[in-house]
Amino acid sequence: MKIRIWLGMILIGSFLGTGGCRKKTESPKVDLLLSAYDSEPDSVDPQKVIPLGYQAAQGKRIYYQHCVWCHADASPAGPSNRSNLTPVPTLLTDGATLNAESDEYLQNIITLGGSAMGKSAMMPPYGKMLSAEEIRSLIAFTRAVAEPPYQPAVRPASQYAAR
C-alpha cells in the first residue's frame, strides 16, 4: 500500500511540475488616450481626439507658442493673422498640401524661413530660436494632426541592406 501512495505522490508532483507552465495571458486592452502623453481635438470632427506621443506633444506646445497665429483660422487670442497675409499661409492641419512635403523640406523651411526656400519672406526663420529637436517635434505634431491623415512614404529598401 505504502508503495502505491509513493507512486501516486510522485505522479502528482510531476503533474504539478508541468502544470505550472506558462499560461498564455491575454494582453490588456490599451486605452489610446491613457497611453498618450497629450491629445489634440481633430480639426474636422471636434468630438474626435487625436492622441499625441511625447514628441508630438512638445510640437503642440511650440505650435501654440509660435505658429498658431498665422497657420490656423483662430488663435488662442481670438482672431487669426492668417487672413491678413498674401500669400495665405497653409493651415497646419492641411494634409492635402503638407502630406506631400518631405520631413526634410519642412525642417528646412522652418529653420531657414520662407525666403530661403523660394517662398514668401513673411515666414521667418526659426533656426536660431528653436533647436533642431524642437523643429522635429513640430513636424511630428504636423503629421499627427494632418487631415487627411499622413501616411509615411514606404522606406525604399537600401541596395546595401544585409539581405
Next chain:
Amino acid sequence: MPAEDMGKLSYRMRLVFAVSSAVFLIVLAISPFKDSWREWKHYKRGYLSFAQSRPDTKVLISDYRPGIDQIWLPELNATDRCTTCHQGITIANLAGNSVPQPFRAHPPIPHNVRDWGCVICHRGQGPATEVAEAHESTLAWEQPILPTRFVQASCGSCHEQDLAETPQLTRGRQLLASLNCEGCHRLRNIDRPAMLGPDLSSVGTKVSREWIYKWLKEPQTTLDKDGNIVVNGYVSEEEPRMPKFRLDDSELKALSAYLSVQAATPIGASKIDPGVVARWSKNPELVSLGEVRFRQMFCSTCHALSVTRAGESKLIGGNIGPELTKVGSKVKPEWLIAWLRDPQGYLPHTSMPRYGWSDEDLYKVTQYITTKLSDSDLLNGVPQLGQPTDEELQQGRRLFLEKGCGSCHAISGVSPQKDFGPDLTALGGKNASELSFGTSKIPQNLVSYIQAKLQDPLSVNPSARMPQYKWNQADLDAVTTALLSMKGAPSTSALQNLVVPKTRAAFSPAGNFAQVYDRYKCFVCHKFNGYGGDLAPDLTYEGSRAQRQWLKDFLKNPQTLRPTLVLRMPQFNMSDKDAATLADYMSVVLQHPSANPESVDTKQFTPALAMLGKQLYEVKYQCQACHTIGGSGGYVGPNLSNAGNWLTPSWTESWLRNAQALLPGTMEPRRNFTEEEIKALTAYLMTLRAAIKPQTSASLAGSSATVQGAGK
C-alpha cells in the same frame, strides 16, 4: 535493508524504482524545457526575426544581447530588466508608431534612457521578467505601470520647478494652489495662494441670510436637465472655487444664520453726493451711461458676464474676479458703493484695485449694476428665514468649525483647525494595499483611487469630510498628475540630490511706488521679476523698453498696442502724481542689466539710414506680416505706429539683436540681422511717431473675446 539483501528485492519494488527514476528524469527534463520557453526568450527570438524582416538588420542587431539585460542604478535604488524585451528603445531606426511593441524606440527626451532606466519614470516592477508581473500589480509587487497620460507626475517628483515640457503637471499644481487644497491637506511643493476664500468677518453687511442659504446649498454650480453645468442660470465650464458641501436643511439654516450676523467692521462710506443723485436720478440715460462706463473701466478684464447671442448663453470676460451677471440681486446696494470706493477696506487681501471714482461715475455704474445685472427670481425657492435664533447661531458656529470652513475663510475670533484633512505629501508613492477602496467597484490601483476620490469623495469613504468639487476631464487628469508626483521625501541621498528646487519669485518694492502699486494691484495682471499674473505684458524691464513720458501718458490713458488683443488695462482715473510715481520708478528701477541707454547715439540716425531701414522692414524681412504701422499690417506683434515715442533706441537695438535674451519665450523671431541692418531698422522705427487713436466705446462693445497668455 542489509547489502546482501539488495538482490532479493521483489519485482514490485524494482518496478517502483524504475518508474520513480523515469519520473525524476522527466521532471528534470521539464525544467530546461520550461526555461527555453520563458516569456522574455520569446521576445528575444521575436526581435531577431523582426530584425531579419527589415532592410536595416545589421543596425538592429549590432547591440543584440541574448541574455537578460539589466539596468542597475544602485544609488537610485532601481533595477530594471525592461530592456530585455524592449530591445530597441535606443535605436533611432525603430522610432514611430509603425514599429510594433515591445521593439519601438523611446521618443527623444531630455534624459538618456540608458542612464536612467525605465521604472524611475514609468513605475512598474523593474526586476520582473514576465509581461504581466512587470506591467501590472501582483500580490508580490504593487506598483503598476503608470499610464502615459500621467507620466508627467514622474518629472514632478524631482523637478519642483515647473517645466515647459510638462503642461499638465503645471496645470495640476496651479489647480491645487488656486483651489487652496493646502487649506486642509499637507502637500509637497504647492504654495498657499494669497487669495483664499473671502474673509467672512463682515459678510453680514454684504449679503442677506437667504442668499447665503442658497449659495451654501448650490455654490455656483448646478446641473440642468440636459446635464450641462449651470452657473447661477447659465452654462459655464469654469471650475468654481467653492466646492459643494453636503448640508441638510437644518444645517443650511444654522450656517446661514451664523454667517448673516457677522459684521465685524461696519460698511464704509456709502453715501453719494445728494447733488449728483438729484441731477442724475431722473435722467433716462442713467443706466445706459452706467453700462458704457462699466465697459470703459474694463471690468470684464477680471469679471465675466453671461451674454446670450443667437440663443446661446456663455460667460464672457476674465475669471480673476467673480462673475457678476446677477450680482445686483446678491449684494446690498450700500455695500456695493462702499466696496467700489475702497475694496481693501472690506477685504484686505483682495485683488481688486482701488479706482479713482468720481461720485457721478460711481452712481451711474452702481445704478447699472443694481438694475441690469440683477434677477428678481434669484432667491426663488429659498424659504423665508427671518431672524436667527440663539440655537441656530450656536449650531452654525459649531458647523463652521466641523466642516472645515475656517481652512479657507477667516472669521474674526475663529481659529481654523490645523491639518484638517489627511497628509498627502506621500500619496503618489502609495501601494494599493495602503488605500481603502471601501465598497467601490473601481480597479484597485492608485490612479483610479485618486480619480474616484476627487470626483466623488464618498465613493471610497462614505464618512469623508471632503466636499464635492466639479472637474472637467482635463483638470481631473491634471490634478491626478500633480498628486501622483508627490512621493514623499526622497528615500536616498542620491534621489535628494536630483531634486530641482523651485525658484521663489519675489518682488517687494518699497516707498511711494509700493503704495501706488498695491493700490492699483499691478501684480494681478503683470509680472515683475517673475512675480505676478500673466494676463498682461511682463514689466520686469519696462524701464529699459519704454520712454518715461510714454509710460506716464499710457497710465493716464491706456490704449491697446496689439490689435488682435482686446485692451484690458483698466482706466484707473489715475492722478498725475500716481502716474508720475509709477513712471519714475519703472524708468529708474525696472532696467535690464545689459541695456545701456547711452550705447546708442541717435545723431547717427540719418534720413538715408531710416530709408534703408524702411526697405529692410517692408521688402527684405517683411515685418508687416506681424506688425502694423498706420492702418496696414499683421495682428501678431505690437502696433509700431508710435514706436518712436514708445520704445527707447537702446532697447530696440538689443531687441533686434536677440529678443529672447531680453524676454525669454517671446514670439519675436530671432533673425540674422547684421549690425548695419539693426542700426537701419532702429533708425526707421524711431521715425514713427503717430499717436494711436484711443479705442472708442462703440468698438469696445463689440470686442469681447477673452484672451489668455497675451503677455508674450
